[in-house]
Amino acid sequence: MRRFYLIGFLVLVSFDTFAQVCFKLTANHAMPPEATLDWVWRLLSTPWVYCAIACYVGAFLTWMTLLEHAPIGPAFAASHLEVISVMALSVVLFGEKIGTPQLIGSALIIAGIVCLAISETDAEKPPATT
Amino acid sequence: MSATVVTLWLINVLLDTFGQLSFKAAAAGHGLGEGAARWKAMARRPWIWIGVGCYVAEFVVWLAFLSLVPLSEGVLLGSINIVAVMVAGRVLFNEKFSPLRTAGILLVAAGVAVVGLS
Secondary structure, rough: HHHHHHHHHHHHHHHHHHHHHHHHHHHHOOOOOOOOHHHHHHHHOOOHHHHHHHHHHHHHHHHHHHHHOHHHHHHHHHHHHHHHHHHHHOOOOOOOOOOOHHHHHHHHHHHHHHHHHHHHHHHHHHOOOO | OOHHHHHHHHHHHHHHHHHHHHHHHHOOOOOOOOOOHHHHHHHHHHHHHHHHHOOOOOHHHHHHHHOOOOHHHHHHHHHHHHHHHHHHHHHHOOOOOOHHHHHHHHHHHHHHHHHHOO
């Protein structure tokens, strides 16, 4: 069962990560962004936008399956920790530079997500007698 | 960040939060039944369609946002959605904040501020 969760979380993070990468590829394809139908057509004319939608649907279904059995805390963390994998892929695929503010900011955000995940897990347990 | 980027970011947070709250409103309450009947009952509630509309709009706004910022920065700034939804949940649905939850929210908000103000 532990293995089921582990694989489930990995699948969830992968879907979320690839959705964001596909979003970025879609945005790059449709440059420049403008409030016109032309831009919307450029968005819809790249296969990446459909990959992004497919990843979203995949993530949704994985999330719903996991939530049936998995505790909400780790599930919550896994669904937001894609921040790390997306940053890593941004460097590799798009040659983005991660500066010091981004490093500090991401460390704070990740610490916050871990706190939230633990607090969600605690909330799941029956209230302790005080 | 330019004014356009900030505007798109704010619209994105608003749409995401309003969408999430709409879904919550659609799913909340008793008497919805179970299984397929529950989904049918929810589909009759306007809230679920308002939620779907918000998400479709958010999709477009997010693409415009990502056209203007690097992806690594975009996902970090997007983390503010977690904070906004939890704060709104507290205000509107009276959800409780434990000290740990408050700490988590403050850490995420601080992280977004560091990235956004740099």
